[in-house]
């Protein structure tokens with residue numbers, strides 16, 4: 001770090017890197033409790049994000065604690081009425097979820113709402129600023145200046161720069177990638193979330209507005225073009241969509257999610273399979289848990305580690321199952337055929353994820 005610039009750095013109780021759901025929720029709670037908080041975000045807001053745009057019903061409790069329910073419902077959104085599974089061949093399996101509470105809203109709108117809420121709580125929000133270096137203490141170097149924070153919070157996603165700079169991000173294996181776009185809604189696409197198993201990968205669609213759907217595809221890099229060609233044919237796309245991309249899809253958990261005043265939140269700490277549709281909830285809830293721990297004045301780091309592990313209790317098997325289905329799409333497709341004869345287990349699994357409260 002440049003010592004001269006460092007000397008004049010502004011000081012904060014907390015510096016949070018990343019204004020996704022984890023960072024903005026944590027920032028809002030800390031600022032609401034009177035802490036001086038800086039939220040640094042590399043993208044200019046509002047920004048798009050590779051995501052299925054599905055909000056698991058668990059998020060409502062987190063939103064209510066920030067008084068955001070009505071403001072979220074005022075954004076363009078679609079209520080999910082059904083989940084359907086589409087294998088390589090044969091008729092789809094459909095499960096109605098009439099009162100699940102799951103909705104679909106573009107991340108561009110959702111994340112902007114959360115960041116706005118943080119600003120209203122008193123957070124200083126700097127978007128278009130990228131963190132490039134950190135030093136214990138915590139000193140943060142960005143392309144827009146130097147900052148000091150008593151605690152540093154990494155909420156900068158699955159490829160967390162902060163976790164990497166702190167030596168807490170595990171090396172990522174050669175993994176699958178995802179591509180995502182918002183595209184024209186075919187007339188036959190209703191309010192179902194559709195899970196699609198293609199040879200070589202999987203995907204999902206959800207209606208986001210009257211005339212648009214969100215389409216996500218996940219595959220190994222060598223299979224992605226083939227999977228995309230299948231989807232483009234199925235959804236009548238002629239190359240006009242703007243695809244965004246992200247990798248890796250799975251990754252080992254970060255090391256030491258809370259130590260020496262550095263806390264890791266959301267995807268920076270642990271990544272779950274997109275198929276589960278739970279990543280946004282875990283990110284928001286980890287933001288709340290980190291804020292609670294920091295405000296408790298007890299051993300904040302131990303408190304956060306405990307609460308973080310408790311948050312996933314009894315649910316990681318869903319992630320393992322989703323990972324297995326996502327990496328072996330042919331087997332998943334065969335399993336779907338079996339579920340046609342005996343749909344109860346898949347209906348129960350769907351309810352466990354989508355109708356979760």
Ligand SMILES: Cc1cc2nc3c(=O)[nH]c(=O)nc-3n(C[C@H](O)[C@H](O)[C@H](O)COP(=O)(O)OP(=O)(O)OC[C@H]3O[C@@H](n4cnc5c(N)ncnc54)[C@H](O)[C@@H]3O)c2cc1C
Pocket residue numbers: 017018019020021022023040041042043049050051052053054055056129130131132155156157158160161162178179180216217218246249265266267268272274277278279280281283
């Ligand atoms: C294909 C796909 C589909 C998915 N679908 C769903 C779904 O339907 N429902 C669901 O619940 N979850 C879904 N997920 C998971 C969900 O997207 C993530 O779990 C969630 O976004 C994690 O939130 P976060 O706040 O931890 O990080 P992010 O949302 O990734 O936010 C991190 C922020 O940090 C910023 N940042 C990164 N580096 C820096 C830096 N150096 N300096 C400053 N800022 C930085 C980024 O610009 C970004 O805004 C999906 C994931 C994938 C890959």
